[in-house]
Amino acid sequence: MSEVFARRVSLAITGASGVQYALRLLECLVAADCQVFLMISKAAQVVVATETTLGLPGAAEQQEIFLSAKYQARSGQIKVFGREQWMAPVASGSGAPSSMVICPCSTGTLSAIACGASNNLIERAADVALKERRQLILVPREAPFSEIHLENMLKLSRMGAVVLPACPGFYHQPTTIDDLIDFVVARILSQLGLEHALLPRWGEKYI
Numbered sequence: 001m002s003e004v005f006a007r008r009v010s011l012a013i014t015g016a017s018g019v020q021y022a023l024r025l026l027e028c029l030v031a032a033d034c035q036v037f038l039m040i041s042k043a044a045q046v047v048v049a050t051e052t053t054l055g056l057p058g059a060a061e062q063q064e065i066f067l068s069a070k071y072q073a074r075s076g077q078i079k080v081f082g083r084e085q086w087m088a089p090v091a092s093g094s095g096a097p098s099s100m101v102i103c104p105c106s107t108g109t110l111s112a113i114a115c116g117a118s119n120n121l122i123e124r125a126a127d128v129a130l131k132e133r134r135q136l137i138l139v140p141r142e143a144p145f146s147e148i149h150l151e152n153m154l155k156l157s158r159m160g161a162v163v164l165p166a167c168p169g170f171y172h173q174p175t176t177i178d179d180l181i182d183f184v185v186a187r188i189l190s191q192l193g194l195e196h197a198l199l200p201r202w203g204e205k206y207i
């Protein structure tokens with residue numbers, strides 16, 4: 001019998017710096033009993049190897065086993081799909097969850113989505129989210145932004161995507177890197193409408 005989860009969310013991790021945001025988000029989504037349809041680009045795997053000591057395997061099936069164990073996911077809670085797995089639910093409006101997050105979102109993927117390239121499963125899943133008018137949350141990280149990046153973000157924002165830059169604030173007086181990561185992840189969870197206690201809400205503590 002297939003397991004029932006509180007919610008389904010697609011999460012794509014692309015090759016921008018800040019994979020820690022994605023890993024923390026995945027942990028929070030699992031804790032919130034979401035089923036996560038996960039996609040990890042090739043470049044993201046290079047970033048994982050550069051920025052962490054995680055030891056993430058390369059193949060989708062192995063990633064699924066590894067991440068499910070790491071975050072103590074229920075059976076079937078984390079489903080990892082490969083870059084050309086076109087039969088995955090996320091590749092069609094009839095199977096895709098109501099929300100998709102791309103975190104972090106490289107400027108390359110941003111541009112591919114803005115022009116509808118759909119050359120890999122991440123780009124296709126984002127294209128599906130846009131055509132179906134579903135929630136698409138993009139977490140770009142680049143500095144500075146070129147006019148191309150800004151135009152792509154404006155175009156996607158006008159189509160209904162939420163552009164939520166990996167750009168932590170400091171008014172919560174962070175003392176650790178985890179505090180900075182949680183600042184961004186809290187924003188994403190709030191966009192998804194998921195309750196969390198990663199940060200006090202504005203007005204509860206800061207005034």
Ligand SMILES: Cc1cc2nc3c(=O)[nH]c(=O)nc-3n(C[C@H](O)[C@H](O)[C@H](O)COP(=O)(O)O)c2cc1C
Nearest residue numbers: 014015016017041043044047050106107108109141
């Ligand atoms: C360690 C590392 C850090 C990177 N950081 C960024 C970044 O912050 N933002 C970005 O847009 N691209 C960054 N890149 C470049 C992208 O990974 C590259 O453009 C890649 O083609 C993106 O592919 P993807 O969108 O399929 O993941 C980085 C690459 C590496 C290896």
